[in-house]
Amino acid sequence: MVLTLQGYRQPAWINVPGCYRTKRSLNTAGGVSCGGAATTESFLYIWIPAAELKKLPVGGLWTASLRMTSWRAGGPNNTTAWNADITLNVIDPSNIDIYFPEFSFATPRIALKLHPTGSPTGRVTAQDITMLDMCLYDGYNANSTQYEIVLHDSLQAHEGRANSDFSIYRVGGEIGPERDRIDYHVKMLDAHTGGMLDVHNNQLIIRSDIDREHVRPVRLPTVPTPVLCVPASLELIVKRFNVQDKNAGYYSGTLTVMFTPTTPTVD
Numbered sequence: 001m002v003l004t005l006q007g008y009r010q011p012a013w014i015n016v017p018g019c020y021r022t023k024r025s026l027n028t029a030g031g032v033s034c035g036g037a038a039t040t041e042s043f044l045y046i047w048i049p050a051a052e053l054k055k056l057p058v059g060g061l062w063t064a065s066l067r068m069t070s071w072r073a074g075g076p077n078n079t080t081a082w083n084a085d086i087t088l089n090v091i092d093p094s095n096i097d098i099y100f101p102e103f104s105f106a107t108p109r110i111a112l113k114l115h116p117t118g119s120p121t122g123r124v125t126a127q128d129i130t131m132l133d134m135c136l137y138d139g140y141n142a143n144s145t146q147y148e149i150v151l152h153d154s155l156q157a158h159e160g161r162a163n164s165d166f167s168i169y170r171v172g173g174e175i176g177p178e179r180d181r182i183d184y185h186v187k188m189l190d191a192h193t194g195g196m197l198d199v200h201n202n203q204l205i206i207r208s209d210i211d212r213e214h215v216r217p218v219r220l221p222t223v224p225t226p227v228l229c230v231p232a233s234l235e236l237i238v239k240r241f242n243v244q245d246k247n248a249g250y251y252s253g254t255l256t257v258m259f260t261p262t263t264p265t266v267d
Contacts, residue, residue, distance in 0.1 A: 003055060005066065007046035011039040044068075044082065057225045059092035060141025091263045092139040095222050098259050099229055101133050105221045108132060110255075112168075112236065114182070116243045127240040135218060135229035138261035142215045142228040145208065146262035149232070151186060152202040153253055158183075164200035168253035170246075179247045186255070187235040191215075196235055 011032040013019040019034035021043065032039050046066065056062060064086040100108045110130060118124040138144040153166040158176050161167065165183045173180030187196040188205075191214040199205065210230060217226040236255075 001055065001062075003048055003052040003064070005046055005048055005052070007044065010043040010045070012041050012043060013037055014040040016040075046084075048088075053088075053090075056088070056090050058141060058223055058227050059090045059095070059139045060228075061143055062088040062090055064088075089264050090140075092223075093263075094139070095137070095220065095227075096139040096259070096261060097137045097220055097222075098257050099135050099137055099218055099220060101135070101218065110236065112182075112184070112238060114238060124243045125240050126238070126243050128236075128238045130236045132234040132236065134234055134257070135216065135231045136259050136261075137218070137220060137227055137229045138263065140261065140263045142210060142212055142230055144210060144261040144263050147205075147207040147210065147230070148258075148260040148262070149188075149205040149207065150202060150258040151188075151199050151205075151234075152256050152258075155202060164198070164203075166201050166253070166255060168251045170249040170251050173247060173249060179245065182238060182241070182246065182251050185237040185239070187237065189231055189233040189235075191231045199234075 007026055008023050009026060010021040010023055012021045013034055016034060016037045019037060022032065024032070066084040066086060068082045070081070102108070110132060112130055113128045114126040116124045116126050136147060136149075138147070151166075154175075156167070156175055157163075158167065158178075158181060160178055161181075161183050165185055167181050167183050169175055169182075170180040175181075186199040186201075188199050189195075190197050192209045194214075197205075212228070215228040215230055218229045219226055
């Protein structure tokens, strides 16, 4: 990636009446006099035009080196070389995303595998553990200082259900009674430790230990080049329950994931 910078220099005089700074292009000869007095110093102004910054395809920390050498008598004058290391904090808030690789760019639809097991004349039960691959892109190539994550369902309070749990409901049934409700628990991958964290319904999770060693490159539909995404896979756990305790029918619900990264404030 090459960006074209612009700039100019301003020769200046100290304690020379009537002599002021004059803007000159960088490729003009250095010698400037005013009233017979040679320049005392010269100021250099360099910037990156907005049109050049737009060439950066993704957010993140971009670094560059600027090396400038003056010329004298037809050759480089290394005694007046000027060097600068440049760091750009590029934030792309319009492309912050919660990405589900298995579903490409579509909204995930998860089918819990609640197949009854047991004797036809005895206790028939069902249970399930379903994994959902998920990763978080902060618009800053995983350089954010903090992630805030909230998961919640329809936020209905139900008797007999732990406040930390989530629920799906029988279509056409009542919202609330245990016979028309199946509860489940959620865990989320901790990319820093590799373990699974318990997630409580509508509880704010703050992650300040963003581990860049475990990020992975992904392609998002709105970003032209691969970006770094922090893994945060989910585990949906339905504990064993008696099938006879539930009304027959189709059960569904919505699990909402909210993601807010903390990035630097850039003017």
